[in-house]
Amino acid sequence: MDNKIPDSIAFSEEKGYNSNILPYATTVGAPVIKTDDVVAWKNRGIHNVNKEFENKFNELKLQYQKLMEEYQWNDMVYNAQFSFEPVIGEIYHLYTGNDGINFLSLISPQEWNKEHIATFKLNSDKKWLILNQKDSLFS
Structure with missing residues (x-):
């Protein structure tokens, strides 16, 4: 098996797991991020x-x-x-x-x-x- 990471996980080779700094939700269970008006x-x-x-x-x-x-x-x-x-x-x-x-x-x-x-x-x-x-x- 290759060490493939599922699409639902925010991972990059350079930054690793970086879902906490992304401006959008990275998983189905994550809260919706809305920009204020x-x-x-x-x-x-x-x-x-x-x-x-x-x-x-x-x-x-x-x-x-x-x-x-x-x-x-x-x-x-x-x-x-x-x-x-x-x-x-x-x-x-x-x-x-x-x-x-x-x-x-x-x-x-x-x-x-x-x-x-x-x-x-x-x-x-x-x-x-x-x-x-x-x-x-x-x-």
Whole structure:
């Protein structure tokens, strides 16, 4: 008899019995080896991560828009005419004069018949915080 090994046994001349390292079942009684469906898992992960990035992007975009609007209001107030040094914490009103030039005043819109643009408060960082506005000028 030749020393023939049956087909159901994983054996090679170079590696010997190597069924424990093969990626497939080598005997009828061996458990079925199934590859995991990682494509579906990856697709779900990609979808979730992309959604997270989109939410973060929209949040940053909104913050940027608010920052730009804040900058534009501050630029408008600092470029307006006023002949006094504003006090931190006081409320000031921005108006458009008859000549079309903006000016800052302590007089409230109820006490004066001028075109009111917005009301501001100066904070400790010398930034003008808008309290109310007539219309959204920068949208």
